[in-house]
Amino acid sequence: MLKEVHMPKLSPKSDEYFFGTWQKQPGDAVKQGDILFEVETDKVISEVQSQEDGILKAQLVDEGAATKVGDLVATIEVNEE
Amino acid sequence: MKDLHTKTVKQETPKPTWLKVTYDQRKVDKMTHLLDGLQLNTVCAEANCPNLGECFGSGTASFMILGPNCTRACRFCDVPHGRPAPVDLLEPTRVAMATKKLNLKHVVVTSVDRDDLPDLGADQFVRVINEIRKYNPETTIEVLTPDFQGKTELLDRVIAAKPDVFNHNMETIRSLTPKVRYRATYDTSLKVLAYVKAHAPKDMFVKTGIMLGLGETDPEVYQLMDDLRAIDVDFLTIGQYVQPSKRHYQLREWVPMSRYEQYYKEAMSRGFKFVASSPLVRSSYKAREELEAVYGK
Numbered sequence: 001m002l003k004e005v006h007m008p009k010l011s012p013k014s015d016e017y018f019f020g021t022w023q024k025q026p027g028d029a030v031k032q033g034d035i036l037f038e039v040e041t042d043k044v045i046s047e048v049q050s051q052e053d054g055i056l057k058a059q060l061v062d063e064g065a066a067t068k069v070g071d072l073v074a075t076i077e078v079n080e081e
Numbered sequence: 082m083k084d085l086h087t088k089t090v091k092q093e094t095p096k097p098t099w100l101k102v103t104y105d106q107r108k109v110d111k112m113t114h115l116l117d118g119l120q121l122n123t124v125c126a127e128a129n130c131p132n133l134g135e136c137f138g139s140g141t142a143s144f145m146i147l148g149p150n151c152t153r154a155c156r157f158c159d160v161p162h163g164r165p166a167p168v169d170l171l172e173p174t175r176v177a178m179a180t181k182k183l184n185l186k187h188v189v190v191t192s193v194d195r196d197d198l199p200d201l202g203a204d205q206f207v208r209v210i211n212e213i214r215k216y217n218p219e220t221t222i223e224v225l226t227p228d229f230q231g232k233t234e235l236l237d238r239v240i241a242a243k244p245d246v247f248n249h250n251m252e253t254i255r256s257l258t259p260k261v262r263y264r265a266t267y268d269t270s271l272k273v274l275a276y277v278k279a280h281a282p283k284d285m286f287v288k289t290g291i292m293l294g295l296g297e298t299d300p301e302v303y304q305l306m307d308d309l310r311a312i313d314v315d316f317l318t319i320g321q322y323v324q325p326s327k328r329h330y331q332l333r334e335w336v337p338m339s340r341y342e343q344y345y346k347e348a349m350s351r352g353f354k355f356v357a358s359s360p361l362v363r364s365s366y367k368a369r370e371e372l373e374a375v376y377g378k
Binding site: 008010011012013014033035038040042043044045046047048049051 | 096098100101102103104105106107109125126127129130131133134159323325326361
């Protein structure tokens with residue numbers, strides 16, 4: 001099953017961030033807790049963890065791009081039970 | 082909590098790679114939901130703390146009492162300046178209940194400045210300390226207070242409530258204080274710390290914190306350390322200033338890790354009982370560690 005990864009709210013006072021670097025590439029296996037990507041918020045560089053086990057299918061945001069809370073960032077093919 | 086929906090603005094000095102935190106959305110959402118139900122402000126959210134993800138993720142938070150708006154407009158601070166809220170007499174009980182619900186072994190209570198109130202907010206600190214104690218007798222309590230305009234009768238009231246740690250932040254060195262803080266002076270803050278140390282029970286620790294990256298020099302930081310040790314301040318926190326927005330005090334420098342290590346050594350050699358010196362250190366970050374350090378547990 002394909003699961004969508006959306007940009008989480010990383011900062012209480014800011015809803016728009018700069019996308020940093022991808023830490024996983026399409027086709028990579030990801031586990032819950034693995035760092036998927038980095039984002040620069042108003043205060044800090046935030047490493048965002050995967051909430052799923054599966055295979056990263058698509059990266060939907062470019063490194064360095066402006067991104068908003070809720071934006072579709074990636075898709076993960078989740079391991080079926 | 083106010084949602085200001087601001088944008089992250091690219092700063093002229095890019096963030097160093099070591100200013101990095103890890104974010105686990107599920108854990109943070111769970112904590113945010115829990116806190117929303119408690120109708121309390123946290124300094125974590127109001128000051129937009131970079132450690133929010135880590136602290137919320139591990140089930141800890143620092144409460145900010147007396148409303149979300151501050152009567153002062155310090156140039157470094159992200160807490161909103163505005164019309165202060167009426168004093169909420171149920172807030173002390175809610176803080177006590179939240180402490181219990183989160184099972185906090187050490188709780189940090191801070192507030193906005195309340196220059197509008199006759200007691201400047203001191204009595205609410207007392208009520209909060211008493212309520213926390215009533216429902217959480219094992220929990221150690223740390224207060225991070227305003228300067229109460231240096232009024233010793235107000236400091237006496239808070240001291241009499243016997244928090245375990247009395248924290249009041251110097252924020253920066255002497256020469257930068259008028260540029261960075263508002264209606265607060267270096268000497269008033271020093272006087273507050275000196276008074277508390279001189280009048281508090283022996284087992285109450287006195288703590289302060291400063292930010293780096295505002296333009297301070299080594300000799301000025303060492304002078305500050307000497308000023309603090311001359312009045313026997315116990316704990317010192319040192320962390321990197323992160324400019325909240327373009328309207329705030331301009332960041333001068335991302336201070337390299339080596340300087341934090343240097344300041345740690347200099348501070349410890351001057352006799353502080355506990356020093357936390359690292360870019361992401363904030364006043365209440367992992368505050369329990371200071372008591373673990375002095376009590377060896």
